[in-house]
Structure formats: structure tokens, C-alpha cells
Amino acid sequence: MRYQPLSKALIGKDSEVGSAHKFIIFFFLMLVSVFSHSATREEVMKLGFREQTKPMILSSSEVVQVEGLAKIWATETKAWILILNYRTDTLESAELRRKADLIWEQFKPIVEKMGVKYAGIHAKKFPISNPTNKTDFVGHNFVLKQITDGEWVFLDD
Structure with a gap:
């Protein structure tokens, strides 16, 4: 079994797969930030x-x-x-x-x-x-x- 760097695994080899992965990661980060708690003063x-x-x-x-x-x-x-x-x-x-x-x-x-x-x-x-x-x-x-x-x-x- 051949292992590849994490960056390659997330982005993929062709640009369409890479874009999909980037979108999923971006969407997940946005979702987490929307539901995170913001403390009051x-x-x-x-x-x-x-x-x-x-x-x-x-x-x-x-x-x-x-x-x-x-x-x-x-x-x-x-x-x-x-x-x-x-x-x-x-x-x-x-x-x-x-x-x-x-x-x-x-x-x-x-x-x-x-x-x-x-x-x-x-x-x-x-x-x-x-x-x-x-x-x-x-x-x-x-x-x-x-x-x-x-x-x-x-x-x-």
C-alpha cells in the first residue's frame, strides 16, 4: 500500500476533485463557526x-x-x-x-x-x-x- 501526503490526499490529483475537497472543508469550517459559542463581555x-x-x-x-x-x-x-x-x-x-x-x-x-x-x-x-x-x-x-x-x-x- 502506498501512502501519500495529507495535502495530496485532501486535494486529490485533478482540479475538480481538489475543488470539491476544498469546498467540503470550507463548508465544514463555516458550519462550525456558525454554531460556535461567542462569549459575552x-x-x-x-x-x-x-x-x-x-x-x-x-x-x-x-x-x-x-x-x-x-x-x-x-x-x-x-x-x-x-x-x-x-x-x-x-x-x-x-x-x-x-x-x-x-x-x-x-x-x-x-x-x-x-x-x-x-x-x-x-x-x-x-x-x-x-x-x-x-x-x-x-x-x-x-x-x-x-x-x-x-x-x-x-x-x-
Whole structure:
């Protein structure tokens, strides 16, 4: 038995058979796209919420609840940014900045391993102790930029 490449098997030897195969494949792809589910904005926004958190023990022995990491493309900087999202009980600026320094000690090696030049630390404060994906929150962002190998600065400091 002789095997032929997949492209030849799908397209066939003469143009009529090839056209029929192309039409069938095109029709199938269109059919799948018509019946596929398109998420609403609300459904997409829910993906950013994490019911499960992971505790991160800081060098001060404090514990912050990390929701997760997100890698996003920032249009303003035209660069990737790795963001750590965590929950906080306060939005007091000096306290958040102090915690950002402590979080950065553990987050920096991950950011550098990913090879990105920007990092973010996002603190979220929920109005209730057991939030759901419908609970609104208030937050504060810290953005860091790598200016030389190994040297990072907090922007807007």
C-alpha cells in the first residue's frame, strides 16, 4: 500500500476533485463557526476572577492571597507585561507600596524568567469577605520597568 501526503490526499490529483475537497472543508469550517459559542463581555470578564487563591508568605511573615498571574500586551508601551493579582484589605497607598516591595522580592525572578521588560502588581479590595465573580472591587496598580539587566524601577514613584 502506498501512502501519500495529507495535502495530496485532501486535494486529490485533478482540479475538480481538489475543488470539491476544498469546498467540503470550507463548508465544514463555516458550519462550525456558525454554531460556535461567542462569549459575552460579562463572561469574558468573569475569567479574570479567581475563587481559589494561593497564599504567598512575604519576607515580613505577612500572607497575601494571590489570585494569579496574567501576561498581557500593553498598547501604550508596545510590550508584554506580567501582572500579579492579589487581594488586600486596605487601599492605603503607603501600605500597598510597602507590600508591593515585599511581593516584588518573590515576583521578580518569575518576571525575569519570562523575559518581559515590564511587570505589574495589582491589589484588589473586595467589599465582602467571600466575593463572587459578580462582586465589584476597587484596585491599585504598581508598574515596574526593567531599565538595565537586573535593575527595575517602580514607575510613578
